[in-house]
Amino acid sequence: TSLGNGCLIGRRIVCCGETGSTNTDAFLLAEQGAEEGTVLLAERQLAGKGRLGRRWESPTGVNLYCSVILRPELPPYEAPQLTFLSAVAVARAIQITTGLQPAIKWPNDLLMNGRKVAGLLNEMNAETDRVGFVILGIGVNLNMRADQFPADLRTPATSLLLESGAPVSRQLFAVHLLRELDREYLRFQQEGFGPVREEWARYCNAFGREVQVDVGPNSLQGPFMGVDHDGALLMKLSDGRVERILSGDVTVI
Ligand code: BT5
Structure with missing residues (x-):
């Protein structure tokens, strides 16, 4: 067909x-x-x-x-x-x-x-x-x-x-x-x-919202800023840096 x-x-x-x-x-x-x-x-x-x-x-x-x-x-x-x-x-x-x-x-x-x-x-x-x-x-x-x-x-x-x-x-x-x-x-x-x-x-369920991202045993919190050209999640940390996360588990908090 x-x-x-x-x-x-x-x-x-x-x-x-x-x-x-x-x-x-x-x-x-x-x-x-x-x-x-x-x-x-x-x-x-x-x-x-x-x-x-x-x-x-x-x-x-x-x-x-x-x-x-x-x-x-x-x-x-x-x-x-x-x-x-x-x-x-x-x-x-x-x-x-x-x-x-x-x-x-x-x-x-x-x-x-x-x-x-x-x-x-x-x-x-x-x-x-x-x-x-x-x-x-x-x-x-x-x-x-x-x-x-x-x-x-x-x-x-x-x-x-x-x-x-x-x-x-x-x-x-x-x-x-x-x-x-x-x-x-x-x-x-x-x-x-x-x-x-x-x-x-x-x-997206998390855009602009505060999220927790678990990457292995580590966990990061901050606003979900968007996605990068390679699909990485962009999130803002409390010190103002933007972190790129390639794989992890996102929870909206
Ligand atoms: C996915 O993986 O969500 C990718 C699923 C892709 C399936 C399609 S079907 C056509 C094509 N041929 C294939 O062989 N695969 C693709 P992941 O994010 O790893 O999620 C897998 C987890 O979702 C499992 O460990 C379960 O917890 C859960 N799960 C399994 N079957 C499910 C279902 N039918 N509906 C909802 N959750 C399911």
Whole structure:
């Protein structure tokens, strides 16, 4: 299938019933030369991946598991900009399909009422000075019921069904998501990171607010100032210095 309408993203869509991880499949396809804009969708993932070796719960038929192959002309350190781009596209697709506004939690979570409804996992293949390809991995809990979450995720996680009370069509959600991704990617190529960063800030749950960031055993507090060109979180410390944080856990206080 293909999304048509001259879109780059979704000009080829590969759907499968069951797979290990759509990101792993997309990575292999990209290595074999699959064109930019190729999208993989699965009904179910047996080994859905989160970051840092974590697991992404991927039950059959109820959610969206999607990976998109991009070949941007970017230096590798700027590739994280695409995570912000996909976060904005997912936020918009959620807003269009449910009428509810999600919040983006740096760096890669989408929340509704403080609970995680979607996660992003971007993987890249890069040489030293340029990106070969990036896989945008997107998991959105659409129609997952409370009893389909493992017990430890029932409080921290949610789905669009649980938040809005109405089921969301997977096809419709996918169409909106791919359209928004396409639009944002085109604008990103023409205008750079600026507009994505601005849009991201509108959805961010912490922008300008006092946050605590836990980095390993250390914890820092201060106002969340924004994100840098490489995706680093910028926060102002009490001595006025601006600290760049590349990975950590953010809590709004
Ligand atoms: C993520 O990792 O949030 C990235 C998730 C990316 C999933 C997509 S699905 C399509 C593509 N193919 C893949 O194999 N992956 C991508 P992270 O920030 O590390 O969050 C993982 C943590 O979120 C887990 O340790 C759980 O605590 C929680 N979690 C797991 N499954 C969840 C779910 N379905 N909904 C909400 N939270 C979940």
